[in-house]
Amino acid sequence: xxxxxxxxxxxxxxxxxxxxxYPFGLSDSEEARALKLHRQSxxxxxxxxxxxxxxxxxxxxxxxxxxxRQEVAKAGAGFSAFCIAxxxxxxxxxxxxxxxxxxxxIQSGLTCGTYIMPVYEGSDxxxxxxxxxxxxxxxxxxxxxxxxxAEIRQAKQDGVIALYGHWQPTIPIPxxxxxxxxxxxxxxxxxxxxxxxxxxVGVGCTERVDAGLSMFGVxxxxxxxxxxxxxxxxxxxxxxxxxxxxxxxxxxxxxHTCAKALSPVARAKSDDALKAIADTGxxxxxxxxxxxxxxxxxxxxxxxxxxxxxxxxxxxxxxVSLGTDWPYQLxxxxxxxxxxxxxxxxxxxxxxxxxxxxxxxxFEDYRDLANITRGLVKRGYSDEQIRGILGENALRVxxxxxx
Numbered sequence: 432x433x434x435x436x437x438x439x440x441x442x443x444x445x446x447x448x449x450x451x452x453y454p455f456g457l458s459d460s461e462e463a464r465a466l467k468l469h470r471q472s473x474x475x476x477x478x479x480x481x482x483x484x485x486x487x488x489x490x491x492x493x494x495x496x497x498x499x500r501q502e503v504a505k506a507g508a509g510f511s512a513f514c515i516a517x518x519x520x521x522x523x524x525x526x527x528x529x530x531x532x533x534x535x536x537i538q539s540g541l542t543c544g545t546y547i548m549p550v551y552e553g554s555d556x557x558x559x560x561x562x563x564x565x566x567x568x569x570x571x572x573x574x575x576x577x578x579x580x581a582e583i584r585q586a587k588q589d590g591v592i593a594l595y596g597h598w599q600p601t602i603p604i605p606x607x608x609x610x611x612x613x614x615x616x617x618x619x620x621x622x623x624x625x626x627x628x629x630x631x632v633g634v635g636c637t638e639r640v641d642a643g644l645s646m647f648g649v650x651x652x653x654x655x656x657x658x659x660x661x662x663x664x665x666x667x668x669x670x671x672x673x674x675x676x677x678x679x680x681x682x683x684x685x686x687h688t689c690a691k692a693l694s695p696v697a698r699a700k701s702d703d704a705l706k707a708i709a710d711t712g713x714x715x716x717x718x719x720x721x722x723x724x725x726x727x728x729x730x731x732x733x734x735x736x737x738x739x740x741x742x743x744x745x746x747x748x749x750x751v752s753l754g755t756d757w758p759y760q761l762x763x764x765x766x767x768x769x770x771x772x773x774x775x776x777x778x779x780x781x782x783x784x785x786x787x788x789x790x791x792x793x794f795e796d797y798r799d800l801a802n803i804t805r806g807l808v809k810r811g812y813s814d815e816q817i818r819g820i821l822g823e824n825a826l827r828v829x830x831x832x833x834x
Contacts, residue, residue, distance in 0.1 A: 448792075448793075448795075450538065450795070450796070450798035450799055450801075451538075451798055451799055451800070451801035451802055451805075452802075453731075453732050453792075453793035453799070453802040453805065453806070455802075455805055455806060455808075455809040456809070457805060457808065457809055461805075461808050461809070462805070464808055464814075465801070465804050465805040465808045466801075468804055468808070468814060468817050468818065468821075469540050469800075469801050469804040469805075469821075470540065472542075472804075472817070472818045472821045472822055472823075473542045473543070473583070473584070473587055473818070473821065473822035473823055473826055474540055474541050474542045474543070474753075474800065474821045474822045475542060475543045475583070475752065475753065475821070475822035475825040475826055475829075476541060476543070476544050476545065476716075476753045476754065476755050476800075477545065477597070477621070477663075477684070477686030477687055477716040477752060477753065477754035477825060478545055478597070478665075478686055478687035478716060478718065478754040478755060478756040479541065479544030479545045479755060479797070480545075480755065480756055480757060480758065480759050480760065481517060481520070481532075481759070481760035481797075482532065482535050482536055482539055482541070482544075482760065482796060482797030482798075483520055483531075483532060483535055483760045483796050483797070484758035484759070484760060484790070484795055484796035484797070485758065485760075485761060485762055485763045485796075486795055486796045487520055487531060487532065487535060487760060487796060488761075488762045488763075490531045491520075491523070491529060491531065495523065495528065495529070496762070499515070499516060499519045499762075502515050502519075503515050503516050503765070503769075508768065508769055508771075508772065509769065509772070509773065510557055510560070510773070511556075511560060512769050513761070513766075513769045513770065514560050514561075514564060516760075516761050516762065516765055516769070517759060517760045517761055518564055518567070520532035520760065521567065521568070521571065522567075524571055525567065525570045525571060533571070533573050535796070535797060535798055536573070536574075536592050536797070537573075538798045539797040539798055539800045539801075540800055540801060541592060541797065541800060542583065542586065542587045542592070542593060542822060543577065543583045543586070543592075543593040543594070543595060543822070543825075543826075544592065544593070544594050544595075545594060545595060545596075545597050546564075546565050546568055546576065546594040546595070546596055546597070546618075547561045547564065547565065547596075547597065547598065548561070548562070548565055548596035548597065548598055548614050548617055548618050548619040549561040549562060549598055549602060549614065550598050550600065550602075550604050550605070550610050550611055550613075550614045550619065550622065551602055551605060551610060552605040552607055552609075552610040552613075555602060557601075557602055558602055562617070565596070565617070565618070568594060572591070573591050573592060574591065574592050574594055575589075575591045575592065575593055575594070576593075576594050576595075576596065576618055577593040577594065577595055578595070578596075578618060578620055578833065578834075579830070579833060579834045580826050580829050580830035580833070580834070581830075581834075583595070583826060583829070584826075595618075595620050595621065595829070596614075596617070596618035596619040596620050596621070597619070597620070597621040597622075597623070597663070597686070598614065598619055598621070598622050598623065599623040599626055599663070599665070599666060600622075600623060600624075600625065600626050600630065600632075601626050601777050603625075603626075603630035603631055603632070604622075604624075604630065604631055604632055604651060605631070606631050606647060608650065608651070608654050611651070611654060611655070611658070611660070612658070615658050615660055619660065620659075620660060620661060620829070620833045621660065621661040621663050621684070621686065622651075622655055622660055622661065622662065622663060623663040623664070623665055623666060623667075623686075624644070624648060624651065624652070624662065624663070624664055624667055624671065624675060625666055625667050625668075625671060626666050626777060626778060627666055627697075627777060627778025627779060628777075628778040629642075631645065631647050631648070632644065632645060632647060632648035632651050632671075633645060633648045633667060633668070633670075633671035633674070633675070634667070634668040634670065634671045635666050635667060635668055635671075635778055636666055636667060636668045636669075636697040636698055637697045637778045637779065637780055637783060638668060638778070641668045641669055641670045641671075642668070642670050642671070643670045643671055643673070643674030644671055644674045644675060644678065648671070648674075648675075649678050652675055652678045652679055653678070656679065656680060656681045656832075659832055659833050659834060660832070660833070661682070661684055661686075661828070661829070661832050661833065662675060662679055662681075662683045662684070663683075663684050663685065663686050664676075664683060664684070664685050664704075664708070665684075665685045665686055665687045665688050665698075665716075665754070666698065669701060669703075669704060672685070672700065672704045672707065672708070673703070673704060673707055676704075676707040676708060676710065676711050677707075679711050681711070681712070681831070681832055682711050682712035682713035682714075682828045682831055682832060683707075683708055683711040683713040684708065684713040684714055684715070684716065684828065685700055685704070685705075685708050685713070685715050685716065685754075686714075686715075686716040686752075686754045687716045687718040687754030687755070687756040688700045688715060688716065688717070688718060688754070689717060689718055689723055689724050689738045690702075690705065690738050690741045690742055690745075691704075692741060693724075693734075693737060693738055693741055694723060694724050694725055694726065694738075695726075696722075696723050696726075696783065697783060698720075698723045698783075699723065700715070702745060705742060705745055705746055706745065706746055708746075708750070709746035709747065709750040712828065712831065713750070713828060714750050714751065714752040714824050714825055714828050715742050715746070715750060715751055715752065715754075716752045716753055716754020716825070717735060717738050717739050717742065717751065717752070717753060717754060718754050718755055718756040718757065719732075719735050719755045719756070719757050719791050719794045720756050720757040721757070721786070721789040721790055721791050722783075722784050722785060722786050722789055724738055724791070726784075728786065728789055729789055729790060729791075729792060730791055730792070731791065731792040731793050732791060732792065732793030732794050732799075732802050732803070732806055733793075733806070734791070735791065735794065735803070735806075736803075736806045736807070736810060739751055739807070739820065740810065743816075743820075748812070748816045748819055748820060748824075749819055749824055749827075750824065751819075751820050751824060752820060752822070752824045752825040753803065753820070753821065753822075753825070755794070757790075757791070757794070758790055758794075758795070758796065759787070763788075764788065766787040766788070767787045767788055770787055793806075803821070804817065804821060807820060807821075
């Protein structure tokens, strides 16, 4: 089922730039090299947030969008409505009504992205919604949930998109390790220890105090390693990040973060933290969230590349990977409306300056993924280094821990 055709397809969005064509000023030979690398490489995104951003919704008939808005209105403001809207393109594909989301996945060139597999116990409405969404992916033959590196490589060969299970605990990890076991059995392969706030495991990056892992947190790290489950510290505070790296005997990742030296925000990692992660053998996934990578609104893809450069120079390119985490797949303005009351609940503060309507120029949606490859070519990375950053570094760690 070779579906990777039409990569870098020229298509005008009316925003002054064609997808995947940020003006780096590449020569014809550099463009050809970038295209070949992008087509042939394993491209692994630790934190893909679907693929369409807000742009994808302009490619659906008005009547179909009206149906979605009715469903969102029934759910009210909040998490359920957020999930209905963001998953709508998949539901339209499952129903056989539109293949736009499939086509955009193909154009992106992605090999492996993310689906959410929650860790919870008992009856938790949010956890149950996430789990239901995860199972819905199985209805799409061009998506394949995976648990091993071999399965990711096979997906690339078969021309389908691999998705691995990750959980960032907006719902705190329960104080029962059996909840982790259950999620693992359902496909979880990467577990972030905390979200932004303090929880049962440790302290998140926006909490008012900084501290290391709890005793239970130490148990969680050790249990993950016994299972073959990646430990992620992306949203963890400094002390919890460093503590996890000390406790761990296997690679620890920060699968969607950036360099605090370039952008002094809570969600970024200090040099010491980046070095500690690399010392475990783990990788740092560089994100493209505009208000985290820069204090200046609407930064360009060049700033993302600056973070890649910085981390590669600090800890070595073999410890750099991708963890985009942006943009979310919601119609224009809807994310702000749905999330306005919940941002504080999940630990984001006014000083974090979360602007859900902002974007990165050159990464408007996932069809712009090629701009990362093209930018790495422009900045002088070798083919081996580019293949590593795009996916081989991540796959190495995934195979080491998960098999």
